[in-house]
Amino acid sequence: MIxxxxxxxxxxxxxxxxxLAGKAADKxxxxxxxxxxxxxxHDRHHRVDDTPYGGGAGMVMxxxxxxxxxxxxxxxxxxxxxxxxxxxxxDQRLAEELATREHLVFAxxxxxxxxxxxxxxxxxxxxVREISLGDYVLNxxxxxxxxxxxxxxxxxxxxxxxxxxxxxxxxxxxGLLEYPVYTKPPEWRGHEVPAVLRSGDHAKxxxxxxxxxxxxxAARRPDLLHPSVLDDGSPIVRAVAGDAPELLVLQxxxxxxxxxxxxxxxxxxxxxxxxxxxxxxxxxxTWVVRRxxxxxxxxxxxxxxxxxxxxxxxxxxxxxxxSGLGRVLLDHIQAVAPERATSYVLFTGVASERNxxxxxxxxxxxxxxxTAPPGAVVLTKRRA
Numbered sequence: 001m002i003x004x005x006x007x008x009x010x011x012x013x014x015x016x017x018x019x020l021a022g023k024a025a026d027k028x029x030x031x032x033x034x035x036x037x038x039x040x041x042h043d044r045h046h047r048v049d050d051t052p053y054g055g056g057a058g059m060v061m062x063x064x065x066x067x068x069x070x071x072x073x074x075x076x077x078x079x080x081x082x083x084x085x086x087x088x089x090x091d092q093r094l095a096e097e098l099a100t101r102e103h104l105v106f107a108x109x110x111x112x113x114x115x116x117x118x119x120x121x122x123x124x125x126x127x128v129r130e131i132s133l134g135d136y137v138l139n140x141x142x143x144x145x146x147x148x149x150x151x152x153x154x155x156x157x158x159x160x161x162x163x164x165x166x167x168x169x170x171x172x173x174x175g176l177l178e179y180p181v182y183t184k185p186p187e188w189r190g191h192e193v194p195a196v197l198r199s200g201d202h203a204k205x206x207x208x209x210x211x212x213x214x215x216x217x218a219a220r221r222p223d224l225l226h227p228s229v230l231d232d233g234s235p236i237v238r239a240v241a242g243d244a245p246e247l248l249v250l251q252x253x254x255x256x257x258x259x260x261x262x263x264x265x266x267x268x269x270x271x272x273x274x275x276x277x278x279x280x281x282x283x284x285x286t287w288v289v290r291r292x293x294x295x296x297x298x299x300x301x302x303x304x305x306x307x308x309x310x311x312x313x314x315x316x317x318x319x320x321x322x323s324g325l326g327r328v329l330l331d332h333i334q335a336v337a338p339e340r341a342t343s344y345v346l347f348t349g350v351a352s353e354r355n356x357x358x359x360x361x362x363x364x365x366x367x368x369x370x371t372a373p374p375g376a377v378v379l380t381k382r383r384a
Contacts, residue, residue: 001029001030001031001099001101001102001103001104001153001156002030002031002033002102002103002104003030003031003032003033003103003104003105003106003149003153004033004034004035004073004103004104004105004106005032005033005034005035005105005106005108005142005145006035006037006066006069006070006073006105006106006107006108007034007035007036007037007108007140007141007142007145008036008037008038008048008108008110009108009140009142010034010035010036012108012142012143012146013032013034013142013145013146015146016032016034016146016149020154021149021150021153024153024156024158027158029153029156029158030153030156035069035073037065037066037069038065040064040065040066040068040069040072041064041065047062048061048062048065048110049061049062049110049111050062052112056112057112058111058112059111059112060111060112060113060114060115061109061110061111061113061114061115061118062115063114063115063117063118063121066107066114066115066118067118067121070105070107070118070122073105074105074122074125074126075103075126076126077101077102077103078103078104078105078126078127079098079101079103079104079105079126079127079128079129080104080105080107080122080126080127080128080129081098081104081105081106081107081129081130081131081145081148082107082109082114082119082128082129082130082131082141083106083107083108083109083131083132083133083141083142083144083145083148084109084113084130084131084132084141085132085135085136085137085138086130086132087129087130087131087132088129088130088131088132089131089132089134090131090132090133090134090144090147090148090151092151094129094131095148095151095152095155096155098129098148098152099152099153099155099156101127104152106141106145106148106149107141108140108141108142108144108145109140109141110139110140110141131144131148132144133147133148176210176213176214176216176217176224177213177216177217177220177221177224178213178216179208179209179210179212179213179216180212180216182194182197186198194208196208207384211383211384214335215337215339216339218335218336218337218338218339219338219339234289234290234291235289236287236288236289236328236329236332237287237288237289237290238285238286238287238288239281239286239287239288239298239300241278241281243281243286243288243295243298244274244277244278244281245274246295247277247281247286247288247295247298247315248272248273248274248277250295250296250297250298250315250317251269251272251277251298251313251315252270253317253318254269254315254316254318255267255269255270256270257318258270258349258352261349261351261352261353263351264349264375266374266375267349267375268373269313280300283302284300284301284302284312284313285300285301285302285333285336286298286299286300286313287299287300287329287332287333287336289325289329294317296316296317296320296325297315297316297317297320297325297326297329298313298314298315298329299311299312299313299314299315299329299330299332299333300312300313300333301333301336301337303337303338303340303341304345307340307341307342307343308341308342308343308344308345308380309333309334309337309338309341309343309344309345309383310345310346311330311333311334311344311345311346312346312347314326314329314330314333314346314355316329326358327358327361327362330358330359330362331362334362337383341383342382342383343380343381343382343383344364344380344381344383345378345379345380345381346359346364346378346379346380347372347373347376347377347378347379348376348377348379349375349376349377350375350376350377356377356379359379360379362381363381364379364380364381365379365380365381366378366379367379367380
């Protein structure tokens with residue numbers, strides 16, 4: 001793979017000679033080439049920028065030097081990467097995609113950016129990707145280009161000494177953050193390595209690592225746990241205050257059925273007002289599902305003082321009940337429980353047999369020894 005970098009600060013790319021990247025270059029796996037944009041200027045001051053049309057603060061990088069250097073560097077099979085805060089978000093999937101390219105050219109902008117005509121012209125002649133590291137602004141594109149480079153070239157076959165490490169790291173297969181890692185000694189400053197990692201039981205180690213990865217992802221990046229839950233790929237997303245009216249309607253529709261199944265109207269959810277729903281949205285971690293704009297499912301969770309993750313209000317629109325959406329919501333709310341949660345608890349109606357069957361299949365057990373609300377039963381499950 002050949003990687004070209006166009007910049008007005010060539011020294012930024014000295015780190016490419018270091019560590020694994022430098023070794024990969026020495027082995028011929030990659031070739032790094034850095035180009036000073038100012039060498040493609042033709043005035044005595046080597047100007048690469050000018051004032052913006054339309055006015056405003058800052059300066060814009062001129063199209064002429066960029067046109068010259070890109071004409072020189074690009075050809076069939078070239079992908080030009082413009083690093084910009086207004087680009088598509090960079091993630092592991094995009095790194096994997098770029099790792100399949102044979103030639104990348106990084107156009108590192110400065111000031112207010114590169115004249116848009118450069119990007120438009122480049123698109124007429126090849127593949128262009130405008131890429132952002134995240135929702136913040138850097139002084140220039142060089143740091144972003146280095147970060148993208150490191151994420152991409154480490155995926156090239158032969159780059160990593162142990163290819164298995166690519167599978168187990170954060171954002172790899174499965175999309176979870178990586179589990180905590182430990183090395184010798186087994187005890188350090190009062191902190192011990194978890195016993196399961198010293199057990200020699202590979203199955204238990206694998207299960208522990210997966211559970212830790214899920215917990216860490218739920219605590220730090222719950223957005224990565226949004227599974228597609230319906231045939232059309234509708235995601236589970238966090239509820240917002242504006243969902244309250246539809247949540248109230250869905251809640252009443254669901255608990256009318258519960259009232260019929262249990263022959264009782266003494267169900268708190270059935271009597272809540274709009275203001276009540278707004279109030280509990282502020283204190284419960286609530287997730288919803290929409291299909292074609294319609295709110296069709298919801299679930300909520302809250303961490304109790306004893307470490308139990310209290311699961312409640314698993315709601316599925318009446319016309320979708322029996323489709324499996326309720327089980328997906330139940331799985332999701334367990335997955336996003338905080339790292340501190342040690343168990344799960346929920347309750348349902350004494351006569352709500354379908355609900356109880358779903359919870360038991362998911363590993364919950366009836367707890368007759370625990371106090372339940374009137375007309376309800378409590379079910380719990382230990383967190384693995």
